[in-house]
Amino acid sequence: MIGFIKKDLAMIKSNFKLMGILLVVYVVMGLLEEMDISFILPFMSVMIMISTFSYDHYNNWDAYSITLPNGRKNSVKAKYIATIFMILSVAFITLLMAFLISYARTKTINYEQILVTMLGTIFGTLLVLTFMYPIIYKFGVEKARIGIFLIVFGVVILGGFLSRYVDLSVIGKTLSFLENYWFIVLIIISVVMVYGSYRISAKIFSKKEF
Numbered sequence: 001m002i003g004f005i006k007k008d009l010a011m012i013k014s015n016f017k018l019m020g021i022l023l024v025v026y027v028v029m030g031l032l033e034e035m036d037i038s039f040i041l042p043f044m045s046v047m048i049m050i051s052t053f054s055y056d057h058y059n060n061w062d063a064y065s066i067t068l069p070n071g072r073k074n075s076v077k078a079k080y081i082a083t084i085f086m087i088l089s090v091a092f093i094t095l096l097m098a099f100l101i102s103y104a105r106t107k108t109i110n111y112e113q114i115l116v117t118m119l120g121t122i123f124g125t126l127l128v129l130t131f132m133y134p135i136i137y138k139f140g141v142e143k144a145r146i147g148i149f150l151i152v153f154g155v156v157i158l159g160g161f162l163s164r165y166v167d168l169s170v171i172g173k174t175l176s177f178l179e180n181y182w183f184i185v186l187i188i189i190s191v192v193m194v195y196g197s198y199r200i201s202a203k204i205f206s207k208k209e210f
Contacts, residue, residue, distance in 0.1 A: 004065070004078030005085075011055050012086075015048045019090065023097065030101035039121040041094045045086040046128050052079070053141045062208075076137070076202045080194070083129055091122050119186060126190050130197040137204045 065071040136144040
């Protein structure tokens, strides 16, 4: 499986320059107090990893990978591991830059605010991964874009319905109760939803014919 992971990371090597440029832009804008774009970098890491699906399709990688021992299982698992590795690596670098920017501007570091922002960014990025990967494995990258649009549209409609017909005070009380445990809850939710996404993707890929 290590070979599968190295393959995905090798394919995006040319995108590292783009990430470096975005990191420089982030540092400059942060020092100038223009805008906090720290959320963009981890999100971009997912978008870059999604591009590997197109490379795989173009080079007929999936048809080849299933001929290898545990090829179907390892191919999906490696894709998730490589993506999570990218997200966490980029988030860690961004976190360090955020600390340096905070110190350069104020001579102090607001650890709590920066950590909360970054954790929220990581969770949001993992949420994108959770929804997009099973759809991509099922329909391919091009058709997946339509699926993502329908999901977002459906979430907006569902949110409007809940806000109108559901007593949101109950949700508010629940969130208030979990306020002191939000960090643990966030990690548990992240692990569960990514694992669930992986299982769905693995099942889809196991039945796919090439």
